[in-house]
Amino acid sequence: ENTFDLTAHPHTRLNILTGEWVLVSPHRSKRPWQGKVESPALVQRPAYVEDCYLCPGNTRADGTENTQYDGPIAFTNDFSALLANTPAGAVDEDELLIARSQKGICRVICFSPRHDLTLPEMELPDIRKVVDLWHTELEALAAVPFIKYIQIFENKGEIMGCSNPHPHGQIWASEDVPMELEKETRQQREYFRKHGRSLLSAYLEKELKQEERIIAQNEHFVALVPFWAVWPYEAMIISRRHVTNLLQFTPAERDGLAAILKDLTTRYDNLFETSFPYSAGMHQMPFNDGDDHPEWHWHMHFYPPLLRSATVKKFMVGYEMLAHPQRDITPEFAAARLRELPVVHYKKAGI
Amino acid sequence: ENTFDLTAHPHTRLNILTGEWVLVSPHRSKRPWQGKVESPALVQRPAYVEDCYLCPGNTRADGTENTQYDGPIAFTNDFSALLANTPAGAVDEDELLIARSQKGICRVICFSPRHDLTLPEMELPDIRKVVDLWHTELEALAAVPFIKYIQIFENKGEIMGCSNPHPHGQIWASEDVPMELEKETRQQREYFRKHGRSLLSAYLEKELKQEERIIAQNEHFVALVPFWAVWPYEAMIISRRHVTNLLQFTPAERDGLAAILKDLTTRYDNLFETSFPYSAGMHQMPFNDGDDHPEWHWHMHFYPPLLRSATVKKFMVGYEMLAHPQRDITPEFAAARLRELPVVHYKKAGI
Numbered sequence: 001e002n003t004f005d006l007t008a009h010p011h012t013r014l015n016i017l018t019g020e021w022v023l024v025s026p027h028r029s030k031r032p033w034q035g036k037v038e039s040p041a042l043v044q045r046p047a048y049v050e051d052c053y054l055c056p057g058n059t060r061a062d063g064t065e066n067t068q069y070d071g072p073i074a075f076t077n078d079f080s081a082l083l084a085n086t087p088a089g090a091v092d093e094d095e096l097l098i099a100r101s102q103k104g105i106c107r108v109i110c111f112s113p114r115h116d117l118t119l120p121e122m123e124l125p126d127i128r129k130v131v132d133l134w135h136t137e138l139e140a141l142a143a144v145p146f147i148k149y150i151q152i153f154e155n156k157g158e159i160m161g162c163s164n165p166h167p168h169g170q171i172w173a174s175e176d177v178p179m180e181l182e183k184e185t186r187q188q189r190e191y192f193r194k195h196g197r198s199l200l201s202a203y204l205e206k207e208l209k210q211e212e213r214i215i216a217q218n219e220h221f222v223a224l225v226p227f228w229a230v231w232p233y234e235a236m237i238i239s240r241r242h243v244t245n246l247l248q249f250t251p252a253e254r255d256g257l258a259a260i261l262k263d264l265t266t267r268y269d270n271l272f273e274t275s276f277p278y279s280a281g282m283h284q285m286p287f288n289d290g291d292d293h294p295e296w297h298w299h300m301h302f303y304p305p306l307l308r309s310a311t312v313k314k315f316m317v318g319y320e321m322l323a324h325p326q327r328d329i330t331p332e333f334a335a336a337r338l339r340e341l342p343v344v345h346y347k348k349a350g351i
Numbered sequence: 352e353n354t355f356d357l358t359a360h361p362h363t364r365l366n367i368l369t370g371e372w373v374l375v376s377p378h379r380s381k382r383p384w385q386g387k388v389e390s391p392a393l394v395q396r397p398a399y400v401e402d403c404y405l406c407p408g409n410t411r412a413d414g415t416e417n418t419q420y421d422g423p424i425a426f427t428n429d430f431s432a433l434l435a436n437t438p439a440g441a442v443d444e445d446e447l448l449i450a451r452s453q454k455g456i457c458r459v460i461c462f463s464p465r466h467d468l469t470l471p472e473m474e475l476p477d478i479r480k481v482v483d484l485w486h487t488e489l490e491a492l493a494a495v496p497f498i499k500y501i502q503i504f505e506n507k508g509e510i511m512g513c514s515n516p517h518p519h520g521q522i523w524a525s526e527d528v529p530m531e532l533e534k535e536t537r538q539q540r541e542y543f544r545k546h547g548r549s550l551l552s553a554y555l556e557k558e559l560k561q562e563e564r565i566i567a568q569n570e571h572f573v574a575l576v577p578f579w580a581v582w583p584y585e586a587m588i589i590s591r592r593h594v595t596n597l598l599q600f601t602p603a604e605r606d607g608l609a610a611i612l613k614d615l616t617t618r619y620d621n622l623f624e625t626s627f628p629y630s631a632g633m634h635q636m637p638f639n640d641g642d643d644h645p646e647w648h649w650h651m652h653f654y655p656p657l658l659r660s661a662t663v664k665k666f667m668v669g670y671e672m673l674a675h676p677q678r679d680i681t682p683e684f685a686a687a688r689l690r691e692l693p694v695v696h697y698k699k700a701g702i
């Protein structure tokens with residue numbers, strides 16, 4: 001009772017990828033809740049929706065008509081947060097007001113022509129086509145000399161601010177390397193210099209030995225709840241092989257990525273029998289900065305907000321915004337829950 | 352058209368308090384929205400609610416009965432994220448799994464016995480009593496030798512994860528200095544060393560000269576939208592006098608703090624004619640670490656999520672979580688909107 005125990009006592013854990021801390025309060029999961037209850041995601045959407053600007057054949061905000069596409073497609077975001085023609089410039093008033101102009105390119109990727117699907121409900125070969133399209137897009141954007149970082153991500157579910165339920169992801173490519181990536185580069189570089197191997201190779205080896213935070217694995221990828229997870233059911237996909245970016249994956253690895261994506265997102269949907277909301281995205285090396293970044297190890301983060309059910313989420317508010325993130329259930333508990341779930345999607349389980 | 356313009360072109364701004372960046376996309380505020388719409392806050396709550404565990408006379412989760420209190424009160428949180436008796440301990444497995452035990456104390460502060468009020472709807476002398484209670488609590492917690500940082504904050508509104516609508520704030524005091532405070536200490540210390548005055552004194556001077564980001568001011572405090580604001584209507588209250596913590600405020604300054612709090616939160620409610628949700632909290636020097644922190648300048652942050660109306664909020668998701676925060680309207684636009692609002696609460700304006 002009086003010895004420090006990660007499963008029972010409040011403590012902080014270090015995120016070795018960013019150098020930042022999270023507060024874990026394992027004893028606090030039974031708070032009463034008189035606060036907000038979310039509406040659960042709609043069980044079934046139609047396959048085609050007339051006023052969806054992402055469905056095949058429909059007209060987008062800028063007047064373009066979508067083709068009658070039958071696999072994943074990519075196009076430039078009609079409401080891009082970053083633009084390719086922004087003039088260069090900077091502000092620095094006495095080190096107090098500091099700003100820099102920022103060029104970039106924002107793309108949208110529709111995962112499927114079907115309005116009613118999401119990654120876990122898609123067939124494996126169709127998810128593989130999404131992986132291939134990510135590859136094509138990454139290659140094209142990395143060929144633009146001013147682009148230094150290419151952020152591939154997905155906001156899934158309306159509580160994650162997804163502005164349209166049609167299954168889609170985004171790519172925001174920018175002139176500067178964004179902050180989170182700067183942090184991860186710094187931490188990985190330091191480890192690589194000191195130990196001659198990638199931080200995530202060493203970390204993965206340890207996790208595979210301990211097993212308690214592993215969710216699923218195949219020949220090429222491992223899905224786990226990181227030791228420093230902030231969100232209740234946060235997960236990471238890490239490639240077994242140390243590659244610096246997606247372009248290096250072999251065809252077999254691309255199949256493996258599609259498979260682990262289907263596996264993890266199906267477990268997510270099965271956890272609370274709802275279309276599980278999350279923001280997810282890959283992290284990989286910066287491009288066009290004159291460095292081949294041997295320290296970088298490709299991985300993908302999943303940040304899902306649900307805590308106790310389809311309608312009760314974790315809020316990252318007050319203390320989290322002002323001090324540092326806090327979680328109630330332990331990462332080990334979350335991993336055990338996800339590990340024991342079936343990999344057949346609950347909607348198909350009865351069939 | 353081809354010169355860089357902060358009001359028109361995408362750019363990044365530096366938060367000089369944390370050293371972190373935010374992406375500003377001024378051109379992007381007219382995106383179509385087929386996503387989540389929040390339910391607006393209830394217009395009128397009853398003054399007393401039988402099953403509210405914070406109302407006077409009611410029984411709390413731990414069985415304690417609340418007194419028939421008539422001003423603000425404080426008590427230890429029944430579901431404290433931090434506990435005073437946590438055993439010491441640490442984990443470090445090969446620099447990969449790193450954790451430390453964390454002692455602390457969590458307090459709840461009811462602002463008023465009335466279930467139906469919020470800070471902007473309270474009378475000035477009653478807000479002043481809240482300021483005095485913060486003072487008392489801070490003094491008591493700073494006297495606990497193991498406490499290094501005392502975070503005073505409020506989550507207001509159910510979309511900010513407030514678990515009970517009865518007007519209340521919280522204090523989480525911890526053994527370690529949390530991350531955000533480490534960042535602010537580092538940045539302020541560096542500036543103070545270099546220039547011999549506090550970073551926020553210099554910053555405030557510049558803002559008062561430029562005027563465009565000022566919301567409101569009185570003899571002792573200024574409310575403004577910081578140049579690096581992340582949330583659409585984010586604000587900061589800065590004391591004109593360079594004091595390191597709340598305990599140093601004179602009685603006149605405490606009055607001034609109550610007044611600027613009422614002013615800012617009333618403007619917030621008036622913006623969309625709704626009880627404006629936010630997380631807010633003060634930042635001040637760490638205690639009991641053998642340093643009197645001459646670099647530290649007391650201030651208070653307000654992080655409100657609403658973007659366009661009582662029902663459309665800004666989501667800090669995908670790109671924000673994986674890369675860095677992004678905003679659509681400029682801080683200058685937000686400040687102008689707040690500045691032009693009346694300081695009489697909209698519910699009382701007709702009377």
Ligand SMILES: O=P(O)(O)O[C@H]1O[C@H](CO)[C@@H](O)[C@H](O)[C@H]1O
Nearest residue numbers: 315317318319320326512513514
């Ligand atoms: O303490 P409360 O009001 O129950 O809980 C709220 O504030 C806490 C501190 O910011 C957060 O950790 C919780 O996620 C939030 O719901």
Ligand SMILES: O=P(O)(O)O[C@H]1O[C@H](CO)[C@@H](O)[C@H](O)[C@H]1O
Nearest residue numbers: 161162163666668669670671677
């Ligand atoms: O681009 P969307 O889907 O319109 O918008 C969504 O994702 C963006 C990138 O994470 C966020 O900045 C927005 O707040 C969110 O609503």
